[in-house]
Amino acid sequence: LYPNDNGPMGKELRLRQQYFFSSASLQDLVHHYVNTVGTDFSKFHEYHVIQLNDTHPVVAIPELMRILLDEYNVGWDDAWNVVTKTFAYTNHTILAEALEKWPIDVFQRLLPRVYQIIEEINRRLVIELRQKFPEDYYNQNHMAIIHDGKVYMAWLAIHAGFSVNGVAALHTELLKTQELKNWYALYPEKFNNKTNGVTQRRWLLSSNPELAEFITKRIGHGWEKELSLLKGLEKYVDDEASINELIAIKRHNKEKLAEYLKHTQNEFLDPESIFDTQVKRLHEYKRQLLNVLHIMYEYNRIVEDPNYNPPAHTYIFGAKAASGYRRAKAIIKLINAVADRVNNDRRVRGKLRVVFVENYRVSVAEKIIPASDVSEQISTAGYEASGTSNMKFMMNGALTIGTLDGANIEIVEEAGEENAFIFGLKADEIIKMKSEHSYNPQKYLDRNPQLAKVVNQLVDGTYDPSGMLFKEIHDSIVYGVEGQPADVFFLLADFDSYCQAQEKIAKEYADQKTWARKCLMNIANSGKFSSDRTIEDYVKDIWKLKKVTVK
Numbered sequence: 425l426y427p428n429d430n431g432p433m434g435k436e437l438r439l440r441q442q443y444f445f446s447s448a449s450l451q452d453l454v455h456h457y458v459n460t461v462g463t464d465f466s467k468f469h470e471y472h473v474i475q476l477n478d479t480h481p482v483v484a485i486p487e488l489m490r491i492l493l494d495e496y497n498v499g500w501d502d503a504w505n506v507v508t509k510t511f512a513y514t515n516h517t518i519l520a521e522a523l524e525k526w527p528i529d530v531f532q533r534l535l536p537r538v539y540q541i542i543e544e545i546n547r548r549l550v551i552e553l554r555q556k557f558p559e560d561y562y563n564q565n566h567m568a569i570i571h572d573g574k575v576y577m578a579w580l581a582i583h584a585g586f587s588v589n590g591v592a593a594l595h596t597e598l599l600k601t602q603e604l605k606n607w608y609a610l611y612p613e614k615f616n617n618k619t620n621g622v623t624q625r626r627w628l629l630s631s632n633p634e635l636a637e638f639i640t641k642r643i644g645h646g647w648e649k650e651l652s653l654l655k656g657l658e659k660y661v662d663d664e665a666s667i668n669e670l671i672a673i674k675r676h677n678k679e680k681l682a683e684y685l686k687h688t689q690n691e692f693l694d695p696e697s698i699f700d701t702q703v704k705r706l707h708e709y710k711r712q713l714l715n716v717l718h719i720m721y722e723y724n725r726i727v728e729d730p731n732y733n734p735p736a737h738t739y740i741f742g743a744k745a746a747s748g749y750r751r752a753k754a755i756i757k758l759i760n761a762v763a764d765r766v767n768n769d770r771r772v773r774g775k776l777r778v779v780f781v782e783n784y785r786v787s788v789a790e791k792i793i794p795a796s797d798v799s800e801q802i803s804t805a806g807y808e809a810s811g812t813s814n815m816k817f818m819m820n821g822a823l824t825i826g827t828l829d830g831a832n833i834e835i836v837e838e839a840g841e842e843n844a845f846i847f848g849l850k851a852d853e854i855i856k857m858k859s860e861h862s863y864n865p866q867k868y869l870d871r872n873p874q875l876a877k878v879v880n881q882l883v884d885g886t887y888d889p890s891g892m893l894f895k896e897i898h899d900s901i902v903y904g905v906e907g908q909p910a911d912v913f914f915l916l917a918d919f920d921s922y923c924q925a926q927e928k929i930a931k932e933y934a935d936q937k938t939w940a941r942k943c944l945m946n947i948a949n950s951g952k953f954s955s956d957r958t959i960e961d962y963v964k965d966i967w968k969l970k971k972v973t974v975k
């Protein structure tokens with residue numbers, strides 16, 4: 425199942441699946457241990473670490489307790505000793521609504537014995553909480569694994585595991601100081617960071633063979649297994665022939681993508697134009713809507729000012745919405761409505777084009793990313809735990825337009841801020857405005873008539889004759905809907921700054937050589953973002969494995 429990640433869940437089938445896979449894995453692992461080591465479980469953790477990849481398999485914690493207690497007659501304290509040395513937890517999001525919570529009645533009906541064990545774990549935790557936070561009744565209640573009629577799976581993982589990690593430096597800091605600060609106060613030694621990575625075997629060698637060959641011709645083989653070697657490309661930034669070859673490779677990848685989209689959805693793309701790409705799940709925090717509002721603004725500007733002659737720009741989108749996420753689907757509809765309007769207006773022909781790529785998936789990402797000039801990473805600061813497409817784009821020589829969010833911060837640290845287009849409010853500024861309730865989106869509409877016009881065009885018939893299709897999107901920005909305040913993702917606050925970053929892109933793209941040098945600096949400094957480095961960090965800091973040489 426691909427569930428909604430934006431709203432409450434309570435689907436029994438999902439819990440059944442989680443239990444099925446977790447229990448099957450544990451049974452396999454315990455049988456193997458019993459057959460090779462025996463039924464003395466005191467050394468179990470020396471042979472096994474179980475890395476809980478998000479909250480989905482956290483039911484494995486009480487399930488291992490159940491197997492040890494009920495099937496091998498281990499006592500509670502010995503079983504708990506095994507469990508707390510075996511499990512480690514990776515947190516993947518700060519969106520509170522995405523942390524799984526199960527209604528007690530669903531859990532109890534489906535897994536009565538496992539629920540009983542969670543109750544006992546919780547009873548002992550609450551005693552610990554009373555000692556650690558005397559008279560702090562909020563913490564005592566809120567940190568309990570069972571409260572308010574629900575089972576909090578993340579709390580269970582943090583309490584029972586020996587390690588809690590975030591997936592980018594900023595994300596881990598926000599866990600420690602914001603979302604999980606009470607848990608950090610209780611267990612500071614458990615918290616650590618493991619910045620995500622992607623594999624260069626898929627995202628360079630396989631998906632961009634021409635760039636892979638360009639690299640190997642200059643630094644030889646070895647980077648396929650040790651990506652930090654890409655640093656050796658830096659010395660070619662002033663080599664004319666290398667820069668020209670890099671430009672030619674990008675050009676050829678753009679032609680191949682244009683050919684593919686002609687063939688698959690009869691879209692015409694101009695490889696001369698800037699390929700400016702935002703491909704990722706559709707979610708309001710990722711702010712595809714900010715990108716669209718800027719395109720609407722740019723469209724108005726070209727139509728209204730005959731002297732305005734920006735370089736040709738193709739905006740490429742790819743996104744799926746979770747099945748029940750109505751507003752995400754409306755945003756996809758809006759992107760397509762804007763594409764329809766813009767692509768059929770002679771006044772902007774050759775200057776502006778919008779393409780929505782259908783059925784976005786890894787095999788399509790492998791074609792789009794090597795062909796992109798600009799990587800859109802524009803989430804509201806503090807909301808994107810890490811991001812990984814930002815890394816894929818970086819190693820394929822696309823320049824990032826982005827906020828200081830998730831791994832973007834580390835990307836810019838590695839590549840240099842002069843080789844990216846950074847804009848917008850920072851995470852601490854967003855946090856402050858939220859806590860003080862000081863954000864007034866109306867101020868930005870009053871101050872910028874072009875922005876006000878674009879927002880009004882969501883409902884004035886420009887993109888939908890009925891004026892109704894995009895009304896909820898409009899109202900969510902201007903008034904707030906469903907009890908939420910207006911513009912919860914700060915689109916209007918960041919709009920000006922985003923436009924300025926886009927103007928800078930238009931200006932700098934005109935100088936192809938300087939642009940390509942920046943692309944090369946990004947490629948050369950993308951070594952940190954190999955998943956080999958990530959896994960090595962897990963091996964050293966959490967799993968404590970010794971290396972085995974493979975002959």
Ligand SMILES: *Cc1c(COP(=O)(O)O)cnc(C)c1O
Pocket residue numbers: 703704705784785786789810811812813814816
């Ligand atoms: C890498 C990848 C993602 C993740 O993208 P983000 O921009 O980091 O959210 C999502 N979908 C596909 C198909 C990908 O290849």
